[in-house]
Amino acid sequence: MKLVIELCSRSSRLSLMALALLFTQQAFAVGTDAGTSIDNQAQVDYDVGGITQEPILSDPSGNSVPGLGSGAAATTFVVDNRVDFTLVEFGLIGATQVNPGQADAVTTFQLTNTGNNTQDFDLAAVNLVGGTVNGNTDTVDMSAVRVFADTDASGDWTPGDAAFVDELLEDDNTLIFIVANAAITLTNNDVGNVELTIITHDSGAPGLGAITTDDAGSADGTATVEVVFADDGLGVVGDGQATAEDGYIVSSAELLITKTSTVLSDPFNLGVNPKAIPGATVEYNVTIQNNGAVNADQVRIEDTLNANLALALGVYGGAGDDAQIDIGGGTTISTCSLDAGDGDGDGCGTAGSTITIAPAGLTVGTIAAENPAVISFRVTIN
Numbered sequence: 001m002k003l004v005i006e007l008c009s010r011s012s013r014l015s016l017m018a019l020a021l022l023f024t025q026q027a028f029a030v031g032t033d034a035g036t037s038i039d040n041q042a043q044v045d046y047d048v049g050g051i052t053q054e055p056i057l058s059d060p061s062g063n064s065v066p067g068l069g070s071g072a073a074a075t076t077f078v079v080d081n082r083v084d085f086t087l088v089e090f091g092l093i094g095a096t097q098v099n100p101g102q103a104d105a106v107t108t109f110q111l112t113n114t115g116n117n118t119q120d121f122d123l124a125a126v127n128l129v130g131g132t133v134n135g136n137t138d139t140v141d142m143s144a145v146r147v148f149a150d151t152d153a154s155g156d157w158t159p160g161d162a163a164f165v166d167e168l169l170e171d172d173n174t175l176i177f178i179v180a181n182a183a184i185t186l187t188n189n190d191v192g193n194v195e196l197t198i199i200t201h202d203s204g205a206p207g208l209g210a211i212t213t214d215d216a217g218s219a220d221g222t223a224t225v226e227v228v229f230a231d232d233g234l235g236v237v238g239d240g241q242a243t244a245e246d247g248y249i250v251s252s253a254e255l256l257i258t259k260t261s262t263v264l265s266d267p268f269n270l271g272v273n274p275k276a277i278p279g280a281t282v283e284y285n286v287t288i289q290n291n292g293a294v295n296a297d298q299v300r301i302e303d304t305l306n307a308n309l310a311l312a313l314g315v316y317g318g319a320g321d322d323a324q325i326d327i328g329g330g331t332t333i334s335t336c337s338l339d340a341g342d343g344d345g346d347g348c349g350t351a352g353s354t355i356t357i358a359p360a361g362l363t364v365g366t367i368a369a370e371n372p373a374v375i376s377f378r379v380t381i382n
Helices: 002-007 016-026
Strands: 012-014 037-040 043-048 075-078 081-083 085-089 096-098 105-113 119-127 143-149 164-168 173-181 191-201 227-229 241-250 255-265 281-290 301-304 309-312 323-327 332-336 348-351 354-357 373-381
Touching (some): 085 241, 323 354
Parallel strands (some): 081 227
Antiparallel strands (some): 012 043, 085 105, 119 164, 309 373, 323 373, 348 354
16 A cells, blocks of 8 residues: 555555445454355555546456456455354253163253354263262263264154264254163162263265364465364363263152061960060061152062961951051051952962062152051961
8 A cells, every 4th residue: 555655646545444344344244154255355546646547456466457447356265164162951950850770861952053154063972970060969870871963853862863963054053962871770869970072073074074173273275264163162262172061860769668576465464565475466567668759659568477477367457457558657547468369459468478568559658757658467476
């Protein structure tokens, strides 16, 4: 610009404001797609001796031919690829509740492409060792940890979902699922935290493209699309990766089983300070207390009598009233018969010396103090 002014004897008039406005609106437009060609050309107007001359257009190689038809070329560059994204926990914020033995429990994340180009993303999921996520400290590992993208856009994990994100458009998002199994050996309030990692890959190729590399160490080429990592998902700005964490918390029944015996009578003392002598009647009480977070359903008690004992029958009211079930401290009291093989189908019976008590109503509630179950039966000492 200084040269033009000097050649024109300080009489040139350069349209600086229009030129600056043109560059501001086009070359630095936020969100412009990668690969977009940006064309700009400056026009210099000037006077010589008070007479307006033909304008001169700019050219990347320089142009001094006046006139709009000089054939001067615009200055052109292509917009580079700004790789940027967000990865956050989605839906239920906090640990996913699972039961011991549960398969295919899902935690969900959302990946949003905030860059200016379509990208692929590879996915990886692992158990965290220690650490706290959403206030829950890791204590156990989940089994068969897997990761999937919401390939069919159903919003739910399905076995057909792919293990990578394919062709995620700019400003678009997708769900990612960590799927894991809870071992049958896990107990109430066990916590298994997991971590999801995404790694940026190139788009365009069928399936997962090549891993994307940053061009920060190379000079900018005006005709090629360079890559700039602008993400900070791992706490490191510009590595093309991000992590997010979630967890599972085990909800289970936690049963405390207590068995006591009380001598009710003997042949000599009857009911006054009876002793455990042959011929005495003894009552067993099995107390089931649930200190867990969920119901323990279809509870089944098996008890094999000692060879020196004989089952006492009809002792809780009449024939067939061989065992008593007290749920909730007298809230619900019922009886069942300990007949051979449970011939009457009430869930209670005997097989040899083994007693089985599993009536349909024997369900221990979630709050043990309010709903314990006491199962009673009587025997005589041989």
